[in-house]
Amino acid sequence: MIPSVVFSDPEIASVGLSEHEAKEQGFDVLTGKFPLAANARALSLTSAEGFVKLIGDKKTGLVLGGQIVGTNASDLIPEIALAIELGSTLEDIALTIHAHPTLGELTAEAAEVALGHPIHI
Secondary structure (H helix, E strand, O other): OOOEEEOOOOOEEEEEOOHHHHHHOOOOEEEEEEEHHHOHHHHHOOOOOOEEEEEEEOOOOEEEEEEEEOOOHHHHHHHHHHHHHHOOEHHHHHHOOOOOOOOOHHHHHHHHHHHOOOOOO
16 A cells, blocks of 8 residues: 655545545445544644545445545554555454544544444534
């Protein structure tokens, strides 16, 4: 998995399949999108513009891709790349303890949205 990053303001990062690509390849897609505006660390940095979006396979739960728009997207995308590379599921990400308050929590929150049990939105 090779992430793509645009070093703009805000940053944009992507890895794996987009939602459209996953559907084209025949996956029954689950998506979870979590806004930076609902993350305490993003708010403390006054950088609440953007989101983290995860794409998963409904049948297996496997993470297929992810996109991030927002501050430090380039630092957050490797977790999603590693999840895809290792064959991790959305549940694996949701159950991973992320330090609080951090931007890293955004990925877990997006996984929880995809699984249908978000806590913070």
